[in-house]
Amino acid sequence: MKLKHSLISLVSLALGQTGLAQTPAIANHSFELDLFTIFPGYIDRNAPITGWTTETVDRIGLNPASGNPFTNNGAVPDGANVGFIQATDQTGVVTLSSIEGITGLVVGNTYNLTFRVNSRLIANNLNPEMTLLIGGIEVLQDSINSVGTTQPYKPVGYTFLASAETMSLEISVNVTGDSTDETLLVDDFMIHEIQPEITFSPWNDDASSGIDSSLLYTHAFNLGQESGMASDVDVNGVTFVGIAGSSPALEGAFSLNMPNRTGDLNNLLDAADGSSVLASDFVFNGGFGNLILEGLTPGATYRTSIFSVGFGNSLDRNSTIFGTSTAEELTISHNTFGNNNGLRVDYEFVASADTETISITALQGNQTFHTYAFANALLEEAPASTEIVINSSLAEEGSLSGNLVTIDFTAPGLVDVYASDDLMTWSQIATDVASSPFIEDNIADPKRFYVLVTAGDPFPAAP
Numbered sequence: 001m002k003l004k005h006s007l008i009s010l011v012s013l014a015l016g017q018t019g020l021a022q023t024p025a026i027a028n029h030s031f032e033l034d035l036f037t038i039f040p041g042y043i044d045r046n047a048p049i050t051g052w053t054t055e056t057v058d059r060i061g062l063n064p065a066s067g068n069p070f071t072n073n074g075a076v077p078d079g080a081n082v083g084f085i086q087a088t089d090q091t092g093v094v095t096l097s098s099i100e101g102i103t104g105l106v107v108g109n110t111y112n113l114t115f116r117v118n119s120r121l122i123a124n125n126l127n128p129e130m131t132l133l134i135g136g137i138e139v140l141q142d143s144i145n146s147v148g149t150t151q152p153y154k155p156v157g158y159t160f161l162a163s164a165e166t167m168s169l170e171i172s173v174n175v176t177g178d179s180t181d182e183t184l185l186v187d188d189f190m191i192h193e194i195q196p197e198i199t200f201s202p203w204n205d206d207a208s209s210g211i212d213s214s215l216l217y218t219h220a221f222n223l224g225q226e227s228g229m230a231s232d233v234d235v236n237g238v239t240f241v242g243i244a245g246s247s248p249a250l251e252g253a254f255s256l257n258m259p260n261r262t263g264d265l266n267n268l269l270d271a272a273d274g275s276s277v278l279a280s281d282f283v284f285n286g287g288f289g290n291l292i293l294e295g296l297t298p299g300a301t302y303r304t305s306i307f308s309v310g311f312g313n314s315l316d317r318n319s320t321i322f323g324t325s326t327a328e329e330l331t332i333s334h335n336t337f338g339n340n341n342g343l344r345v346d347y348e349f350v351a352s353a354d355t356e357t358i359s360i361t362a363l364q365g366n367q368t369f370h371t372y373a374f375a376n377a378l379l380e381e382a383p384a385s386t387e388i389v390i391n392s393s394l395a396e397e398g399s400l401s402g403n404l405v406t407i408d409f410t411a412p413g414l415v416d417v418y419a420s421d422d423l424m425t426w427s428q429i430a431t432d433v434a435s436s437p438f439i440e441d442n443i444a445d446p447k448r449f450y451v452l453v454t455a456g457d458p459f460p461a462a463p
Helices: 007-016 267-271 274-278
Strands: 003-005 060-063 082-088 094-098 110-119 129-134 137-143 154-161 169-174 181-193 198-203 216-225 233-235 238-244 254-256 260-263 281-284 288-293 301-309 318-323 330-333 342-350 356-362 373-380 388-397 403-410 415-420 427-433 438-443 449-454
Touching: 082 094, 082 169, 129 154, 137 154, 154 318, 154 356, 169 181, 198 301, 198 318, 198 330, 216 254, 216 260, 233 274, 238 373, 267 274, 288 301, 301 356, 318 342, 388 449, 403 449, 415 438, 427 438
Parallel strands: 216 238
Antiparallel strands: 003 388, 060 082, 082 181, 094 169, 110 154, 110 181, 129 137, 129 169, 154 330, 198 342, 216 281, 216 373, 233 238, 254 288, 260 281, 288 356, 301 342, 301 373, 318 330, 318 356, 388 403, 403 438, 415 427, 415 449
């Protein structure tokens, strides 16, 4: 275990305890406050769902309820219970609403709502059509397929600007096509205030690519080209290295598990610039894909740009995008800007490790996300460390008597060492220690405690 001492952190913590902020919340967000026992789990045979309401009590409920007739596939996201919303050709649209809605919002602030979805696994694999409404406004619609076996539920994320301190939350389900019975499974509703890190915008040409030659690009790759025909492309003075074939990868740089590729004809080809070359080929997935970036610097700030093009006219072609270094999840329609028009997704993050995984998960079956190119720009170097980190300590028999203690540490500069036998009285036992390890020999007391501070700084007061 690494122990840290940072005077800056102690001061910041003390200064931060100046008031109570509003906390956004969704009552009974994961349906864990109730226990349904009467099969198959409908409200009218059991009880109301705490914090939620519906007019269709004979088609909405919880599982398990002496069995799991509806939640019959996938790994339950949180706790034991999952909510289900069943629509038939007789019911029409069926809606589950949060009674209190999303509370504790600050008007004008930005929030990210996330939850998990799945569908009942039955004959013909019927996919319920889900509609998400926030503040009474329809913000997302798509059909949800079953994940199968023990696979994770599908993530859904929506970012919005709060227009009131409380905003309504509703999930509606309708049958699709000639279906007579479709059931949506929902769980784990969460709400967080955020500074948006995942955004999207049109990509029409080099001018709208967001590529800036004044930035350092750690990655820039042109994807999906035919084997043996990979070519590098210049976009605004930045070279995109050509990578041919499906599931493109370069050791030490990146991998992308999209196992298919093809050429394309779309509206970007008319631009006759670097972007038009990028837009001529793409790789695609079968409902799920991971872009793994390698060779990053922990603590540095990056922006990854993923380039795609609309395919078809339906807005129901949604994928949820998220990374390992952020809690934000954003569900984006592949066709936001229309068929054959470009889409750029930007993800800005502070690297938590030397690799970053960006996941792309389709809400509906094998709906694909077409990836033509991506680039990763360094926006800010990792800040220089101001912390002293004690990595390990070792006590051994002293050279003459007592004990010998070796302290391995990491510091940005010289350190002073204080020691105590009782945690009450502290003495400075070394100054201007230049490098690790620090060693103290022939210690008589069997108990010994140490604090390392930046050289010249006073012994820190208790927080």
